[in-house]
Amino acid sequence: MFAVTILGNNSAIPTPDRHPTAQVITYNDQLILVDCGEGTQMQLTRYKVRRSRIRHILISHLHGDHYFGLIGLINSLSLLGRTDPLSVYGPPELEEIIQLQLRSAATVLKFDLQFHALLPERTGLLFSEKDMEVHCFPTRHRIPCYGFSFSMQRRKRRLIPEQARVYDIPAAFFSRLQEGADYQRKDGTLVKNDWVTLPPPKGKRYVYCADSIYDEGLIPHIQGADLVYHEATYLHDLAQRAADRYHSTSVQAATLALKAEAKRLLIGHFSSKYTELEPFLEESLPVFPHTELALEGVSYLV
Numbered sequence: 105m106f107a108v109t110i111l112g113n114n115s116a117i118p119t120p121d122r123h124p125t126a127q128v129i130t131y132n133d134q135l136i137l138v139d140c141g142e143g144t145q146m147q148l149t150r151y152k153v154r155r156s157r158i159r160h161i162l163i164s165h166l167h168g169d170h171y172f173g174l175i176g177l178i179n180s181l182s183l184l185g186r187t188d189p190l191s192v193y194g195p196p197e198l199e200e201i202i203q204l205q206l207r208s209a210a211t212v213l214k215f216d217l218q219f220h221a222l223l224p225e226r227t228g229l230l231f232s233e234k235d236m237e238v239h240c241f242p243t244r245h246r247i248p249c250y251g252f253s254f255s256m257q258r259r260k261r262r263l264i265p266e267q268a269r270v271y272d273i274p275a276a277f278f279s280r281l282q283e284g285a286d287y288q289r290k291d292g293t294l295v296k297n298d299w300v301t302l303p304p305p306k307g308k309r310y311v312y313c314a315d316s317i318y319d320e321g322l323i324p325h326i327q328g329a330d331l332v333y334h335e336a337t338y339l340h341d342l343a344q345r346a347a348d349r350y351h352s353t354s355v356q357a358a359t360l361a362l363k364a365e366a367k368r369l370l371i372g373h374f375s376s377k378y379t380e381l382e383p384f385l386e387e388s389l390p391v392f393p394h395t396e397l398a399l400e401g402v403s404y405l406v
C-alpha cells in the first residue's frame with residue numbers, strides 16, 4: 105500500500121473542525137510524517153495512526169502552522185519509551201529550536217534524534233530505502249520552503265506460479281526468481297528468469313508542494329505524478345491576496361496540475377476564513393477534473 109492520510113488541511117489558524125497542516129505517508133507498513141502543525145498528536149490518536157512507526161519527519165518550512173506540533177510529538181515519543189532513532193528533516197534553524205526547547209525542560213530523549221538540514225543548495229535525493237525514494241525541491245514562499253516527492257518503486261519481479269510449475273522450479277527458489285535469478289535444472293538446462301516472471305509493477309509518485317505562490321517552476325517536479333498535493337489557501341477572487349502572501353488559489357492549483365499533466369490533484373491548506381470547502385472544488389474541477397479536497401482523516405491511495 106502507498107497512501108497519504110490527511111491529518112490537517114487548514115492554514116495558519118486552527119478552527120474547531122480543521123487543523124493546521126500535517127499528513128502521513130504510508131508504505132510497506134512504514135510511516136513518514138510530513139509537516140506537524142499544532143494538534144498533530146491528537147489527530148494521530150483520532151485516526152489511529154501508530155506514531156511508533158514514524159521513521160522520518162519532514163518539515164517543509166518554519167511557519168508555525170507546519171511545525172508547532174513537533175516538539176510535543178518528540179517529547180511524547182520519548183515518554184512512550186521509543187528507542188528507535190528518528191530522522192527529522194527541516195530548515196537548519198529547526199535544530200536549534202528543538203534543542204532549545206529540550207534544554208529548557210532538562211529533557212534527555214531516550215532515542216537518537218538525527219537532524220538533517222534542508223538547504224537550497226542541497227536539494228534532490230533526501231533518502232532512499234526499500235522501495236521508496238524521497239526527493240526535496242524548493243517552492244516559492246515568503247521564507248525558505250521545500251516540497252517533497254515520494255517515489256515508490258517495487259524492485260521484486262512478479263512471479264507467474266503456473267509457469268514456474270511448468271519448469272518444476274521448487275517453491276523455495278521463488279524468492280530468488282523475484283530477485284531476477286535464472287534457474288538451473290538438475291539436467292543442466294537453464295530456465296531464463298523472464299520465462300517465469302514479469303517485470304515489477306510500475307512505480308507510483310506522490311508530490312507534496314507545501315506552501316507556494318503560483319509558480320510554473322514547480323512543473324518539472326510534479327510532471328506526470330500520480331497524485332499531487334498543492335495548497336489552495338484562497339478562492340480565486342482573492343488571487344491578489346494570495347500572491348501578496350505567497351500563497352495560491354484553487355484555480356491556480358488546478359492550472360498547475362493540468363500543465364504538469366498530473367494524474368490527480370489534492371487541494372488543501374484552506375484559509376480559516378472559509379467555513380465551506382465545496383466552493384474550492386467547484387472552482388477547480390472545470391480546470392482540472394481530477395481534483396479532490398484534502399479531507400482530514402481520509403487516506404488517498406497514490
Ligand SMILES: [Zn+2]
Binds near residue numbers: 116170315
Ligand atoms: Zn502554511
Ligand SMILES: [Zn+2]
Binds near residue numbers: 167245315
Ligand atoms: Zn507558510
